[in-house]
Every structure is written in C-alpha cells, then in structure tokens.
Amino acid sequence: MISGTLFMLVLLCGVEAGHAGKVLVLPGEYSHWHNMRAIIDALVDRNHSVTVLVSSSSPTVQHTRKERFDFNVFKVNTKKEEANAVWSDFIHLWMNDTATKYETVLNIWRVMSNFMLLFTDICKGMFHNEDLLHTLRESHYDVLFSDPMMPCTDLMVQKLNIPHVLSLRATFAYTFERLCGQMPAPPSYVPAVALQDHLTDHMSFTERVENMLLYIMHMTIFRLNMKFTFDPLYTEIWGKPTTMCETMGKADIWLIRTYWDFEYPRPLLPNFKFVGGLHCKPAKPLSKDLEEFVQSSGDHGIVVFSLGSMIGNLTLERANTIASALGQIPQKVVWRYNGKTPETLAPNTKLYDWIPQNDLLGHPKTKAFITHGGTNGLYEAIYHGVPMVGLPLFADQPDNLMHMKTKGAAVFLDVNSMQSKDLVDALKTVINNPSYKESIMRLSRIHHDQPMKPLDRAVYWIEFVMRHKGAKHLRVQAHDLSWYQYHCLDVVAFLLSIIALITFLFIKTCCCLFRKCFRNTRPDDKAQKSKKE
C-alpha cells in the first residue's frame, strides 16, 4: 500500500516536475534594476536559466558584462548617451530650484515628451523585430518577470503566451494597482500619496477631502496619459484595440516592493505579494581603511550619507551647506559623493565615490543614515535598525520618508531650502532622542518577523507560476467587469427604478382610489343637493 505520506510526495513531485525553469526578464532601470537583480541572482542560485531582454540604449543594465545569466540585447535607434540624457534631465527637473513655475511646466512637458519618444523607440525596437520575437518564441520561456516602469513589457507576455510576474513599488494613488490590478483602496483611510507633513492612514475631514481630490487628480492624469500615449501604442503593436491597463491586469502575481513595516495597513488582493527589502543582507566586514575610519569615531559612532545611485553630486552651494553641517556633529561621516569637494568639508567627513551602504548600515557604530529616501536604501535602514534624516528629491522619495516620519523613525528636510543648522538639528534629534532608535527597531523587528523572507517569497511565487503555468486562482473576476458593473451602478440603478416604479404605481393607485371615492361622493352630493332643492 502506498501510504498517505508517499502519496503526498508523489503529488508534490508532480508539482515540482520541471523545476529548473526558463525565466525571461524585462528589467526596469536604476534602483528598480538593482532590486530585480537580487531576485535574478536568487533564481540563478536555484538553477533557473535567466535571460535579461534589454534595449541597446539601457543606461543601467550593463549588458556587456559577464554574468551568471544571459543578455538578449535588441537594437533601438536611441543611443545610450541619449537615453542617459533623458533620465538625467528627469533628475535635474527636481533639483532645479531656480526655474520659474512656467519654466518648470515647460521642462516637465519636454522631459515627458522625451520619455515618450524613448519608450516608443524601445517598444518598437522589441515588437518590430521579427527575428527577436521568433527567437523568444522558440526559447519557450516559462515565465516573464518584468517591471511596469518599462512599458510594453506586458505586451510581450501576450505575444509569448506565458505567465507574468510584475515587480513594482506601490504607485501614486495606487493607480496601477487600483485601475489595472483591481485592488480596492478606500480614499477614507488609504492616503493617495503622503504630502509634506500630512496624509497618513489617520485623516481629519479636510485631509480626507484633500485625499479624495488627489485620487481624482491622479486618476484623471493617468487616464488621459494612457488614452493619448500608451493605449494607442499598445493598440498599434498588438494589432487590435487594447489598453495598457488591460494588458497589465492579466499579470498572475504582483510583487510589491514594500511590506507592513513600511505601508499603512490597507486592503490587498490574493495575487499581491509584499517583498519589500528583499535585497537586504546581513552586513559583511568593511575594507581595512573604512573600518579604521569607522572605529576612529569612538563612542560617538558614524553617520552614513548617500543620495542613491542616480545622484552623485549637488550644486556647490548645497554641498557646502551640507558639509558645514556635518562638521558640527561629533560623529564621523561617510559620504558618498562624486562632485567637487566642498570648501567647508570638515575633518570628521570623508568623501567616497562608492560606499558599501548595506555593510555600513549594518555596522554597530552607525548612528544615523542621511538618505534621499529611495525604497532600497530605506529598507536597508529598516533591516539594520538605523534612524534616518531624509533629504527627498523626487518621485516616491517624499512619500517614502513621510511613512518613516509618521512611524517615528525619521525626520526630513527640503534639500533645496534647508540651512546648515536644520541638518545639524535633524541629526542631533535622530541620534540623541531615543524614540527614533526605538521606532526603527520596532519596524526592524516587524521586518525580520515574517513567515518567509521577502526574497524567498519573491522566488517562491515566480516558481509557483512556472510550476502551475499561472496563478489564475488568485486573480479576481473584477477584471472582467466594466467600472459601472464593478461599483454595482447598474444594479443600484435597476433597484432604484423598481422602487420608483412601485412608488409610482402606489401613488397612481392611491390617486385612482381617491378619485373614485371622490366621484362616488360627488353624485351623492348632487343627489342630496337636488333632493333639498
């Protein structure tokens, strides 16, 4: 007799069949790519064969380097330097505090138009290349793993007819998750995006009004943007009417790059898996000279300072303001900075072209982290329990730091307007006020106390869709409903019509009865009157 255990093993073996799968990756850029890279490494460790499909213009994915996975590079018209310039323009948009409002609007328009040109070039480079499509089809991949930061990646899923796993940081007002993924997000307690010093999951009436307006604004911009840019592009490539949202909504699993240590609690869907901080690792020992510098800080410890992979330098004026502030604290400072050395740089601060950020944050002498608030760096701070001073620049960074501030683990400043004193005060606060360390340690405990490590969870669900050829049992049927059906507006209209009809018939009947009674009495009255006469 085959015992129950054996039977279960047979069952599981069936599931595990074809374990080493073929993964096609369409990556994002900058920190998005660094985050996906951690998952790719873990997939390779588990013997999966990974191919990264990337355009020749990619500014971050170094496809000429030898890796443990393959690159498939498709040619596009845009040169790498041109793509670099578009991204660079985008960053400087947020750091240009001398531009007038009119100039800023014009700049945004110009940058967005350039992005659209770049994206269209990449999309067409992929889908107008029949040889590439043929090779991809013949390769019989088991899953496509992509970042919606790069458009058209979901169209590739449709072309190859394979399961799809998305990797994304929660979008503003949850537009992707709500409008394409069908995630409910009640505006009454799910903030669209954290604004300077307000909008958390605990809102006053005026904040809820503001939040509702933010939702409406984000939705309108998103819908208009899609209607006039990506939807026509998707329709052209696909050859029949479609939308970006419809295509993205077919994803099997959404890997969200946050977790409840960072997010305010809110509804989710069964195919949304939270994998924030998956790239974090225990700290490795520092290089000899860095360790010596760190140890020289004595009991005061060190401050780690980096503005992320996109920002290497600042204007000299800003750099001087910051350097002057750093000189006023008793800690030593490790500053990742590629620009011209500020004149006000004090002996306690050392500049580095590159720093082993994770190892430094995991060092017991680290007292604080000055960060731009990118999700990756922020999760390293949570992982190692280091309170933060935020200098947010653009995109999701102010929102990220707002989350940390309301959870008591960070203070943040406006990098363009702050003075030296502000930075000194902020650093002293997070280092000397024990509540910041306590708060970040609480978040760290939540982060470390999960049923499964975030990286393992990400790999698990990618393997799951390979094993089961998708995850349809986790995808809500809401995708098949129109917006008015989803909100039951047709049902409500029908029920209200029925109520109106019943009320109308009731009133009509009452009127008829009343009239009949009235008619019945009038002849009597007349009769009585005629009798009297």
Added chain:
Amino acid sequence: MISGTLFMLVLLCGVEAGHAGKVLVLPGEYSHWHNMRAIIDALVDRNHSVTVLVSSSSPTVQHTRKERFDFNVFKVNTKKEEANAVWSDFIHLWMNDTATKYETVLNIWRVMSNFMLLFTDICKGMFHNEDLLHTLRESHYDVLFSDPMMPCTDLMVQKLNIPHVLSLRATFAYTFERLCGQMPAPPSYVPAVALQDHLTDHMSFTERVENMLLYIMHMTIFRLNMKFTFDPLYTEIWGKPTTMCETMGKADIWLIRTYWDFEYPRPLLPNFKFVGGLHCKPAKPLSKDLEEFVQSSGDHGIVVFSLGSMIGNLTLERANTIASALGQIPQKVVWRYNGKTPETLAPNTKLYDWIPQNDLLGHPKTKAFITHGGTNGLYEAIYHGVPMVGLPLFADQPDNLMHMKTKGAAVFLDVNSMQSKDLVDALKTVINNPSYKESIMRLSRIHHDQPMKPLDRAVYWIEFVMRHKGAKHLRVQAHDLSWYQYHCLDVVAFLLSIIALITFLFIKTCCCLFRKCFRNTRPDDKAQKSKKE
C-alpha cells in the same frame, strides 16, 4: 566587531524572548472545536502552556478527559443535556422536510431564542464570576484565541487586556469580516453565499441583483439581530455602551479556515490569514479489518461516506434510499452511521460507528467521498484529492459544496428529495468522468503548494502576537471611521456642495451681469424712444 549576522541574531533573539507563552482558548463547538484542537496540539508541541476556558454545559469539549493542556471549567445554569438539546434542535431544523413554512418559521424562532438563552447563560456565567475573572487576570495570559461562534469571547480580551486571535470560517455575506473586520467585499464579484446552482464570482446581471439583495438582507438581519440581542448583552457586561462588532473588530489576527483552493479570489486585509485545511495530515495505515475490507474492493476501489460529527443517523426512509443506491455501484462503501441498519443495505456496504476519515480519504483505493460538506471533511478531500458527492444539510454546507461544484470537483444532491438513481448517477459521474479527479487534483496541488503549511501559519501568527503584544501594524484605520466616513459620503457631500455653490454663484453672477446689461440698454432704449417722441 559584531558582524551584521550576529547583530541580526541579537535582534531576533530579542523577538524570540519569552518564547513559551501562555495561551487562553475560548473554543467553539463541534467541528469548530475539532479544528481549534489541531492548533492547540501544535501550540502544546511548541511548549506553550494552553488553558481552555469552557462552560460546564459544553456539548463537545470533553473537559473531564486528561489532556496535555488545562481546562478551566466555569459553572452555568444550563445543563449539558439541555445545551445538547438546543444544538440537536438546530440540526433537526434542517432535516425536517415535513414541516410547513409556518411551522419552520416558528421552529427557527424557537431554536434561535433557545440559543440566545444558552449564550446569555454562558456569557453571564463567565463575567458574573468574579473569582474566575480574578484567576484569569492573575494568570497573565499572552494571548486569547477564540471562535466568534461562541459570543462574549471577545469581551474577555477587553477584560484581560491581551492580544486576540480569532478563528472563523468565512461568514455569510462576510458579515463579520465586512461589518466588524472592515474587509471590503464588492457585491459585483464577491458572492454573498452560493445558492443552488448559481452565484459564483462570475455573475450575470440578474445574479448581481440577487447578490446585492442577499447582501442587503444579510446585513439587515445581522444589524437587527445585534441591536436587539448581543449589543445590549455586551453593553451590560462591559458596563458602558459597546457593540459586539466593535469588540470583535479589535482582534489582532483573523485566522480564516479556508484558502484560495476553496475560495473565489476576493479582497482581504493584512491581518486576515488563511489557514484552511490546517487539521489535515498524511494518512496513517488503517486497522487490519478495515484494510482487508478496503483491499477486497479490487480495482473498483472504495467510496467513503460520512455526514460529519453532528449527524450520526437519518430517517429510515432516507437511509434505505441511500443504502439501495450504494448497493448499485461496483465500489465497496465505508459508511459512518449510528442509526438502525437499513433493510436495503447491500453486501458491498459496511456500517461503522466511527471511521478514521482522514486515513480513509488518503487511501489510494478511495475513489469518491459522500459528504455533508462541512469545511473539515471537505478540506480532507482536497488534501488527498478525492472527488465528492455532496449531501448538504445546513449552515455553510450548501455554500461549501457549491464552491467545489463550480471548481469541477463535486456534484451535489438534496438529501431530503433525492432518489436512489440520483445518488447512483452522481457517484458514477464523479468516479468515471476523469474531469472530477483532475479538478480535485488541481485544487490539491494548490493546497499543497503554499509558502507555509496552514497549521504552521496559524501557530506562527498566534506566536507573533505573543512576541509583539499584538499586531497593530496589520489592523486598518477603517475601524475608527463611521460608515459614512468610510464610504466618503461626508467628503462627497461637501464636494458636491462646493460644486453646487460655485454653480449657483456662477449663475447668479451671469444673471446679475445680464440684468445689468439689460438695465443699461433699457434706459438707452427709453432715451431713444423719448428722442423719437
């Protein structure tokens, strides 16, 4: 230097401190208790000290038996036999097919009134017993684990001021989850409850109307029921105005006794953890005589038949109809049945007072399972991959079997009206049509392919709330909003007022301007007229 790994270990050790916790359990009855029992055993295995607080009237929790955990029995006025009779009445309510509609309504009213008396007696037995409360307070429990089937259990959390973990099967129209737990459940694709042969997550317009009406009906009944029964009781015991929903809504973790193998995909909340099938285990070898009987079935295999722990027997007429059907199939049948042996019983069918259901379902010779559709049995069938013939009786059973039917793993019949031929046809269908086996195997693969086993997940989250003294970071802020705030009705009303005011001012201004122009022209006209004159 303490390395990063060591630091992480220190951090985790902090979390793990006080690992062996003290758990207070307020159990449900019947299958609910059997399900909680599996979690209690796992907690005891992990060295936690467990106390089960139970009333002297409990019909299922055998508190005189020696166990690896403690019982704390509190005295109530109701006798065990009386409590038994109330439950028994409840069961027979659904099996009495001779009662008229009027009698049925009267019977329901009587049974519900008896339940209310029983529950009130239990609640008062707990909370009017100062010695008991003192002992419980002095015991310093780390968590209360309860089933909302038994009321007032959540009030105990408030009295003892400790974290709370709930264990429940999804309620009809998700009333508990929606109204007390704040889970969103859009009626457009989340069926309130499966009805005979329709209402899944894929609904036509008329089905959505029906679903909406079901939601409204369930909500109305629930609200009225709470308002006139439990809320006054809760207020009396607590000593200040409160409601059952408010108290239950404070729970840290909701352990839902299903999973996506069974449920239609729908929204959930971060503190909702799905643990369906946690009691399932690999099959153990059968006793010698049972194994011999099973083996004697040859290639035809066996059919397992049980109507669960609440139903031991049937009317003789129903038993004869069933027995006659069972005699017409080539399989052997293992039937759990305590009633009088039916005259039509064929030699292929053997009756047992009790059967090792899980071991039988896990036996490779088992071809089908005839079940009442209780969640526990149904999950054993999913776990072992056995297609089902459902004979639902009451409560969630028709809904459970409808889920299995729409997923292609079961057929179901009306036990009160079916004929022998119907049962024979149903059995032949699930045994001979391979699609049923394929469907249940697909569900089985989904069930076995989870990041964590359901029992481990349940234990993990109970231990989590003990380690962290709650799980507030998973509980949505929606609990602090009134219903109109939650649905943003105040915000919408405000915004519409603003729009109305602006429109009004715009029209008024236009009118004024128009009048002014009109006035300006009229004197001219007059002047012209007078000139003419």
